Amino acid sequence: MKCCELYAGLLRTQIEIQEYQSVPDAMGGQVEQWVTVMRVRTHWKHASMYEQLQAMKLNAGVIHRVYMRYSPIPTPKHRIWYKGQAYQIRGVVDIEERRQWLELRVEQGVPT
Numbered sequence: 001m002k003c004c005e006l007y008a009g010l011l012r013t014q015i016e017i018q019e020y021q022s023v024p025d026a027m028g029g030q031v032e033q034w035v036t037v038m039r040v041r042t043h044w045k046h047a048s049m050y051e052q053l054q055a056m057k058l059n060a061g062v063i064h065r066v067y068m069r070y071s072p073i074p075t076p077k078h079r080i081w082y083k084g085q086a087y088q089i090r091g092v093v094d095i096e097e098r099r100q101w102l103e104l105r106v107e108q109g110v111p112t
Helices: none
Strands: 013-024 030-054 057-069 079-082 085-094 101-108
Antiparallel strands (some): 013 079, 030 057, 079 085, 085 101
């Protein structure tokens, strides 16, 4: 999808972008957990399914493409939380390098 094909009306899917952070716990210490750092409306598009045989174990996953307005926040260290499921960010592309739209490649079915 090109920049000129994207427009605000396509942004119908709300997602959360999360980051693994240390947060205070009730005992005065710190605990590591995923924290939502951004809620954003996106265009969610199914891309492909794959199966991979690795070390005699079948791994299956689903790759999705997620389009959103440009932001410096989503990186591969973040994850997407959508409909009660976590998706690992595998790649972030600034479409046409214009700082208007991002394409995220996210993977379902892998540990985050």
